[in-house]
Amino acid sequence: MRNSSYKPLEVARMLGLSKEMLLTYERDGKIPPCNRDESGNRYYAHEDIEVIRDAVGVRPKLENPPVIIAVFNMKGGVGKSTISSNLAWRTAETGYRTLAIDSDPQGHMTTSLGQEPGSFQKTLLQMLIPDLMRHTASVSEVRCEITPNLHLVPANLSMCSLNLLLFQQPEREYRLRRSVEEIRTHGIYDLIVIDSPPSYDLTSLNILLAADFLLAPVKLDGNSFYGLEYLFDSIRDINMTYRYSIPTIAITANHYNNSYSVSRQILEGLQHNYAPYITRTVVRQDVNFDKANALRQPIFVTSSSSKGSRDMESLTAEVLEMILGHKH
Numbered sequence: 001m002r003n004s005s006y007k008p009l010e011v012a013r014m015l016g017l018s019k020e021m022l023l024t025y026e027r028d029g030k031i032p033p034c035n036r037d038e039s040g041n042r043y044y045a046h047e048d049i050e051v052i053r054d055a056v057g058v059r060p061k062l063e064n065p066p067v068i069i070a071v072f073n074m075k076g077g078v079g080k081s082t083i084s085s086n087l088a089w090r091t092a093e094t095g096y097r098t099l100a101i102d103s104d105p106q107g108h109m110t111t112s113l114g115q116e117p118g119s120f121q122k123t124l125l126q127m128l129i130p131d132l133m134r135h136t137a138s139v140s141e142v143r144c145e146i147t148p149n150l151h152l153v154p155a156n157l158s159m160c161s162l163n164l165l166l167f168q169q170p171e172r173e174y175r176l177r178r179s180v181e182e183i184r185t186h187g188i189y190d191l192i193v194i195d196s197p198p199s200y201d202l203t204s205l206n207i208l209l210a211a212d213f214l215l216a217p218v219k220l221d222g223n224s225f226y227g228l229e230y231l232f233d234s235i236r237d238i239n240m241t242y243r244y245s246i247p248t249i250a251i252t253a254n255h256y257n258n259s260y261s262v263s264r265q266i267l268e269g270l271q272h273n274y275a276p277y278i279t280r281t282v283v284r285q286d287v288n289f290d291k292a293n294a295l296r297q298p299i300f301v302t303s304s305s306s307k308g309s310r311d312m313e314s315l316t317a318e319v320l321e322m323i324l325g326h327k328h
Helices: 008-015 019-027 046-056 080-094 108-112 124-128 157-167 172-186 202-210 224-242 261-273 287-295 307-324
Strands: 042-045 067-071 098-102 144-147 150-153 191-195 213-219 248-256
Touching (some): 019 046, 042 046, 067 080, 067 202, 067 307, 080 098, 080 144, 080 213, 080 287, 080 307, 108 287, 124 157, 124 172, 157 172, 157 202, 202 224, 213 224, 213 307, 224 261, 248 261
Parallel strands (some): 067 191, 067 213, 098 150
Antiparallel strands (some): 144 150
């Protein structure tokens, strides 16, 4: 993935400072001097921003981290991988130590974050399924670094057997929850963002039983309501069977086009029928998402001023607002 660079104003906005204050800190020697390109323009890299956060004490914190965000919908083609990869990228930019977990064998989150799925020998499978020596891999053995603040547990086609292997394990529904608890003891991450497969199987059940926050993207087409009805039926079944209720559930309208009457009508229907769950942010249809996916980069890298980038920034801020307002 191409390294991102940030202008002083962008960095100041990320850190909640004024540009003048950022430059004052630099002049006073409180933070290292910024980089300059061939034209003499000032810029910062990911590494520089993390140094500044620690130097001036503006790193955000959560109570009882990590908070587990499952980007989930049993219906395929709704934009889960695009939403989850950009959400993970933006939370990391915001200062939260973020772990992205790709649980879909197709590896779309992995490719969206600039990685080649087939190049990895270890995936989520090795974290959940013990080897012949009864050893399960730790997150440090599986993850790769995307940025200093963003790590990825990748996925590839070797995970196609995960459901079958989970079925053979004791307490098979709780393998991911136990793995997360292990991560929690080390205090490495603030947030874990999981891209879920478009199905309801043992992998999905593991994700739902570990989730603190379920974010369901809904593509505004004729099948939107059918997918949500099935999702909420499954959540009710889990509540009855496992006595577990996901603390926060949010639905995000995705791929919205105001010029299409069907898009407006479906959004109105969602807002009427699922009012307690619908996010304020509506993610608009934007060809820049396709461009970013083709280039295997987040939209924040390829098209930082696009409407899609602005919508994902708004959605990330809203998700964090809900998390900070919810006590775990």
